[in-house]
Amino acid sequence: GAVVSQHPSRVICKSGTSVKIECRSLDFQATTMFWYRQFPKKSLMLMATSNEGSKATYEQGVEKDKFLINHASLTLSTLTVTSAHPEDSSFYICSARGGQWGTQYFGPGTRLTVL
Amino acid sequence: AQKITQTQPGMFVQEKEAVTLDCTYDTSDPSYGLFWYKQPSSGEMIFLIYQGSYDQQNATEGRYSLNFQKARKSANLVISASQLGDSAMYFCAMRESTNFGNEKLTFGTGTRLTIIP
Numbered sequence: 054g055a056v057v058s059q060h061p062s063r064v065i066c067k068s069g070t071s072v073k074i075e076c077r078s079l080d081f082q083a084t085t086m087f088w089y090r091q092f093p094k095k096s097l098m099l100m101a102t103s104n105e106g107s108k109a110t111y112e113q114g115v116e117k118d119k120f121l122i123n124h125a126s127l128t129l130s131t132l133t134v135t136s137a138h139p140e141d142s143s144f145y146i147c148s149a150r151g152g153q154w155g156t157q158y159f160g161p162g163t164r165l166t167v168l
Numbered sequence: 169a170q171k172i173t174q175t176q177p178g179m180f181v182q183e184k185e186a187v188t189l190d191c192t193y194d195t196s197d198p199s200y201g202l203f204w205y206k207q208p209s210s211g212e213m214i215f216l217i218y219q220g221s222y223d224q225q226n227a228t229e230g231r232y233s234l235n236f237q238k239a240r241k242s243a244n245l246v247i248s249a250s251q252l253g254d255s256a257m258y259f260c261a262m263r264e265s266t267n268f269g270n271e272k273l274t275f276g277t278g279t280r281l282t283i284i285p
């Protein structure tokens with residue numbers, strides 16, 4: 054149980070285009086999902102907390118208009134990187150909160166490369 | 169100020185030996201949770217074990233156990249009888265409440281564990 058999928062696993066795009074990443078909880082409902090960014094050999098950095106049916110809460114320094122988050126259902130949250138630039142290249146990983154301790158279960162991650 | 173500290177950037181351990189990964193934390197919240205995650209080279213984060221701040225006993229989950237010393241604010245992960253498949257990055261994380269009424273995880277910098285055959 055507690056499986057989270059993420060799609061796509063890898064994406065390469067041109068500078069200026071927008072990229073959408075989907076995060077789904079497959080066998081449980083998640084009112085809260087999280088989006089992280091991870092640079093090579095670094096720890097996870099929380100970007101935003103996504104609550105179903107309400108606006109996402111962004112961490113300090115994360116641009117709301119650049120990283121659009123939508124949590125339209127209890128099993129799906131999306132992150133759209135708008136007008137992507139090479140500095141947005143990174144590993145993006147989502148998680149969904151569930152289980153008895155409010156454990157965050159993570160998706161497999163999406164590696165974004167912006168040319 | 170760093171809230172989760174993992175002082176071992178890398179460790180090399182012989183197969184079948186036990187290994188302890190260190191984690192210390194800092195919080196003024198009386199209610200918190202501590203988690204350990206494993207991140208293999210493939211990138212996914214795998215939940216290993218959880219310890220609640222009010223739990224009286226140390227958490228155990230198969231070969232994983234958590235040495236929770238509340239007064240010292242430490243939550244070390246112990247892996248018994250290490251296997252080659254244990255080679256990965258290990259992250260300690262603490263769950264705290266935020267000003268917005270949410271909860272969030274704060275991660276340590278991680279320890280890269282390499283099991284030597």
